[in-house]
Amino acid sequence: MSKIESKKALITGGASGIGKLMGLQLLQKGLATLVIWDVNETLLQSTALEFKKMGYDVYIYLVDVMNTTQVINTAALVKKEVGKIDILINNAGIVVGKYFIDHTHEDIDKTMGINSNALMHITREFLGDMMQTKQGHIVNIASAAGMVSNPKLSVYVASKFAVIGWSDSLRLEMEKEKTNVKITTVTPFYISTGMFDGVKSSIIPIVKPQNAVNKIIRGIENDRLYVRMPGIVNWVYFVKGILPARWFDTIVGKWFGMHATMNEFKGRH
Ligand SMILES: NC(=O)c1ccc[n+]([C@@H]2O[C@H](COP(=O)([O-])OP(=O)(O)OC[C@H]3O[C@@H](n4cnc5c(N)ncnc54)[C@H](O)[C@@H]3O)[C@@H](O)[C@H]2O)c1
Structure with missing residues (x-):
């Protein structure tokens, strides 16, 4: 049975970037209904109009995922108006992109709230129905920044390390209790969506949004535990495990240029 055809999916941050492209690809693959949550x-509105013009069934909800009351109320509304969600893609995210000392307290709370806590609160709202029907898939968009530390990304890195740890523990719980709910943790390197505008990478290629989306959707279809991109990201834990920290810093940070990638970061403003 198709994992996507005739199913209902919810994507947070689905009004732009890879969230929007994932929605479109799911619809093209026969998804019955797409639910988009976004703060913009x-x-x-423009994404809904675009998709509806193509003949697709799309519901939109204006939600700030950082606001747990809004999350709870909107989840209840979705269940009433759309029904059970089969595929939940926790995708909304932000980046501040400056040295830690330059972060305001609000920067810290927003990054952790949107990139980490929101995924848990949203999942908490939809997981019960999935467990009860023994059918569902949750995709958590973390980042390769959740596997390696990097200057000018400290709080973002913290938020994505948290996602990986939580998402994979949730997977183990689902497997231990034989719930049949699938969990996929996604860790891409930089993707050229605009979120990380200005970033430069000399050796590791920046991922094209469509390629990222193709891989994530294949990951859903094949019940992949992890979706990492580009391929070199698959080696991170191994290389980190065998090299002394200073060697890892030198090879990955200096030779591969990772520690300089954020030097000219502009991001979305
Ligand atoms: N772009 C990259 O280089 C990259 C790399 C690795 C991981 N990621 C992750 O992929 C995900 C999507 O990134 P993208 O590049 O498509 O970014 P993007 O900026 O294009 O899209 C993010 C979307 O999330 C929405 N959003 C932001 N804050 C929100 C909030 N409080 N409530 C609801 N919606 C909110 C935005 O309005 C936007 O539509 C993020 O979680 C990001 O951390 C991105």
Whole structure:
């Protein structure tokens, strides 16, 4: 049975970037209904219009995923208006992109709230139905920044390390209790969506949004535990495990240029 055809999916941050492209690809693969949550009303409306013009069934909800009350209320509304969600893609995310000392307290709370806590609160709202029906798939968009530390990304890195740890523990719980709910943890290197505008990478290639999306959707279809991209990201834990920290810093940070990638970061403003 197709994992996507005739199913209902919810994507947070689905009004732009890879979230929007994932929604479109799911619809093209026969998804029955797409639910988009986003904080950007203009993009939300234009995406809905674009997809509806193509003949697709799309529901949009203006939600700030950092606001847990909004999350709980909107989840209840979705269950009433759309029904059970089969595929939940926790995708909304932000980056501040400066030295830790330059972060305001609000920067810290927002990054952790949107990139880490929200995924858990949203999942908490939809997981019960999935467990009860023994059918569902949750995709958590972390980042390769959740596997390696990097200057000018400290809080973002913290938020993505948290996602990987939580997401994979949730997978183990689902497997231990034989719930049949699948969990996929996604860790891409930089993707050229605009979120990381200005970033430069000399050796490791920046991922094209469509390639990232193709891999994530294949990951859903094949019940992959992890989706990492580009391929070199698959080696991170191994290389980190065998090299002394200073060697890892030198090889990955200096020779591969990782520690300089954020030097000219502009991001979305
Ligand atoms: N772009 C990259 O280089 C890259 C690399 C690795 C991982 N990621 C992760 O992939 C995900 C998507 O990134 P993208 O590049 O498509 O970014 P993007 O900026 O294009 O899209 C993010 C979307 O999330 C929405 N959003 C932001 N804050 C929100 C909030 N509080 N509530 C609801 N919606 C909110 C935005 O409005 C936007 O539509 C993020 O979690 C990001 O951390 C991105």
